[in-house]
Amino acid sequence: MNQEIDDVLKSVLEAKARGRKQLAALPIERKLEILEKLRDRSEAMAPLRARHRQPTQILTLVATGAQQPISLLAGSQKQRVYLQSQGRLNTAQRSATLSATSVQQTGWKIVPPHDLLGAKIQALEQKDFHQAL
């Protein structure tokens, strides 16, 4: 019985690997069409997923004098920034993604760019949140 299960599992994994290789070998244009379909399907499922997700705060860094959102060189590829707040910070808040949502709605303190320069950013890059905050 165990051998039978092993054989089925092996053939399923081999078939999957073959399928992946076939997909990888497609012309790039065809692959991007598939990627686009995957994205559309995923976006269609988004409301369903959102129902199971914990609410998270999204905020924008509205830096003084800035006309547009600003990208900060924090410790990740993505445009993430760690801001000061009036109270305690949880993990989600510390790594809130910059977005177009008004910072006022979140109750966050607006941090002018000069506060985010120099030592603070360096501390952030070293992931030393406490020092940075």
Added chain:
Amino acid sequence: MKATLEVIEKMRADGIIGNYAIGGAVGATVYLEPLATFDIDIFISFKKVQPGLLVSLSPIYEYLQAKGYQSVEEHIMIEGWKVQFLPTHDALLDEALSAAVRVSIYDAETWVMTAEHLMAIALKLGRPKDYNRIDQFISEEAFDETYLMPILQRHGLIEKWNAHRQKIL
């Protein structure tokens, strides 16, 4: 996506951005099976524009908004695709940008990070989805180990690589 890539290439031609490279899932899709993603990650260097730790994306936003493209959260919607412009901020990303390869997609010329740099970046980020991507590169034999290893060495990622290989073997 063709129209999106053409807009980005035009931005380079117009001097709004310098050299750029597609990374993330779209970049990886050049080498692997299609990967699910919501956006296109475009890595750019701001070094010539504005040195320092704080980087403004204003020129990009202004250029694109003048052409009718709107920002959506941290993205800009260009011809139906959410595009995120990400400044390179460490030596690995700088190198990945310099080593990007020219790829023709739908007859549009664009630049994509090498498979090996995409793997090194994924290894450095180290989120579950990054490790999944590394495993795909490995299982699909879609990389050149002789090119990858020096990259990992240069950027102090050998130990992490060995630990991961040990886990999956």
